[in-house]
Amino acid sequence: xxxxxxxxxxxxxxxxREALAALGIExxxxxxxxxxxxxxxxxxxxRGAEYVVNFLPKVKIEVAVTEDMMDKALEAIQQxxxxxxxxxxxxxxxPIEKTIRVRTGETDADAL
Amino acid sequence: MSLKNWKTxxxxxxxxxLLLAEPALAADKLDTGNTAWMLTSxxxxxxxxxxxxxxxxxxxxxxxxxxxxxxxxxxxxxxxTVLWMIAGYSIAFGDGGxxxxxxxxxxxxxxxxxxxDTLNGSIPDSVFMTFQMTFAIITPALIxxxxxxRMKFSSMLVFMGLWVLIVYAPICHWVWGGGFLGGxxxxxxxxxxxxxxxxxxxxxxAALVLGKRVGFGKENMAPHxxxxxxxxxxxxxxxxxxxxxxxxxxxxxxxxxAMAVTQIATAAAALSWMFAEWMVHRKPSVxxxxxxxxxxxxAxxxxxxxxxxTGALILGLIAGVVCFWGATGLKNALGYDDSLDxxxxxxxxxxxxxxxxxVFARKAIGGTAGLIEGNAMQVWVQFEGIIATIVYCAIxxxxxxxxIDMIMGLRVSEADEIEGLDFTLHGETIHD
Numbered sequence: 038x039x040x041x042x043x044x045x046x047x048x049x050x051x052x053x054r055e056a057l058a059a060l061g062i063e064x065x066x067x068x069x070x071x072x073x074x075x076x077x078x079x080x081x082x083x084r085g086a087e088y089v090v091n092f093l094p095k096v097k098i099e100v101a102v103t104e105d106m107m108d109k110a111l112e113a114i115q116q117x118x119x120x121x122x123x124x125x126x127x128x129x130x131x132p133i134e135k136t137i138r139v140r141t142g143e144t145d146a147d148a149l
Numbered sequence: 150m151s152l153k154n155w156k157t158x159x160x161x162x163x164x165x166x167l168l169l170a171e172p173a174l175a176a177d178k179l180d181t182g183n184t185a186w187m188l189t190s191x192x193x194x195x196x197x198x199x200x201x202x203x204x205x206x207x208x209x210x211x212x213x214x215x216x217x218x219x220x221x222x223x224x225x226x227x228x229x230t231v232l233w234m235i236a237g238y239s240i241a242f243g244d245g246g247x248x249x250x251x252x253x254x255x256x257x258x259x260x261x262x263x264x265x266d267t268l269n270g271s272i273p274d275s276v277f278m279t280f281q282m283t284f285a286i287i288t289p290a291l292i293x294x295x296x297x298x299r300m301k302f303s304s305m306l307v308f309m310g311l312w313v314l315i316v317y318a319p320i321c322h323w324v325w326g327g328g329f330l331g332g333x334x335x336x337x338x339x340x341x342x343x344x345x346x347x348x349x350x351x352x353x354x355a356a357l358v359l360g361k362r363v364g365f366g367k368e369n370m371a372p373h374x375x376x377x378x379x380x381x382x383x384x385x386x387x388x389x390x391x392x393x394x395x396x397x398x399x400x401x402x403x404x405x406x407a408m409a410v411t412q413i414a415t416a417a418a419a420l421s422w423m424f425a426e427w428m429v430h431r432k433p434s435v436x437x438x439x440x441x442x443x444x445x446x447x448a449x450x451x452x453x454x455x456x457x458x459t460g461a462l463i464l465g466l467i468a469g470v471v472c473f474w475g476a477t478g479l480k481n482a483l484g485y486d487d488s489l490d491x492x493x494x495x496x497x498x499x500x501x502x503x504x505x506x507x508v509f510a511r512k513a514i515g516g517t518a519g520l521i522e523g524n525a526m527q528v529w530v531q532f533e534g535i536i537a538t539i540v541y542c543a544i545x546x547x548x549x550x551x552x553i554d555m556i557m558g559l560r561v562s563e564a565d566e567i568e569g570l571d572f573t574l575h576g577e578t579i580h581d
Contacts, residue, residue: 081371082430082432082434083371083372083434083436084436084437084440084476084477084490084493085430085476085477085478085480085481086370086371088369088370088371089369090369090371
């Protein structure tokens, strides 16, 4: 099993959710985060005082998938999140050691 | 207060033969229309400070200092109410006897002369006293913008209490209470000198004495939530009808014209600041629009009973651009940390408004001609009023702050400032 972490532009979230749902992937965790990669921040001006805002608002999606679904899920996320502009985000994949459904105690693939 | 009204008032106390000859004598009878408007105006002006100014300033500070900033306006409202009752009203509007040119004395301390039936012109003295109280409240509250995010709450209370009694009340007396500035013929309809130059200059002195915030010029000090500031500025705008049109102390044609010119000048200044910023910084910022509106409100304040709509339009256009410069170019050039631009907007706007009152005053509106009607002297008289206010306010404010600094300190510790005043001063934080 793999743990996919995708940091994307906030307004692409609904597209990504729909693309994953189309693959039958229903569960995910979403957080509002701030960050930047190669995209540098922007400058705000308040009564002449300029402030560079380095960290921009992003959405972080965390989703667990079985090995056989991973490539499809990654492609779906990448395509759905893409705008072609700088700041589209990153996707990371980590191995999962164990998964447990809290309500039933089921484990691993049964727990997804 | 128009010239006519302070004369009416001074006449009631000084019993001067000259003033008794004024046609305003009929005003000794209670007028329910005037009273209704002044009750309304009083509530409007109180709304300017709480919640108007509290929100306007609260939105502009960093998230860790929002409650502390709003607490200043709120606590000042309560503190000055009590002090105005005890002595402020007497010092500002009492009968000063031999010292009448400079202060009103303490004969009306605790409002001992104010009965239920006591009239002040055509309205109850209780209404006039409370109306004036709301002016005494907003003036120190305006100053807090200059030293936001770094002053001790305890020292702030001591400073504001003393400042209102020693600086505000006497200057109020000079202009409106029968003192020497009103006698000189200085035109200040609703408080350009008394409220705005006074607060702005005190703010500048406070910003200089307290010094810059930790990290000023290096750290991000962007406003945490300009939505609050937009709401606050809008409440200020609406409340200002009580401030300016209420300063006619009557529900009459003077109040009506004051309301009209207030609206026009405010709109003009909001636009001119917006366009100036649009040209200089490429974007028409929301903070710029609301700051421009406040600058226009400040500048029209002394002029509101004396100028016509065209005068108000030009005055507003000038005030927006000049205050934009005051809050950006001037501040940056001189390097002081007037956190929320109490001086840049209220001091600069107050001076611009006071001078332009002398330019655009029309005999047909307020009884006094200005420069445009050939009376260049009025600009000089206005200048004298400005200088007297600046000099007295700056010197006494400086001494007050230095003495308080020696006794109890003015600033919070650097560690507290970094952590934020909401928690370190008040033990509370915002959860949202």
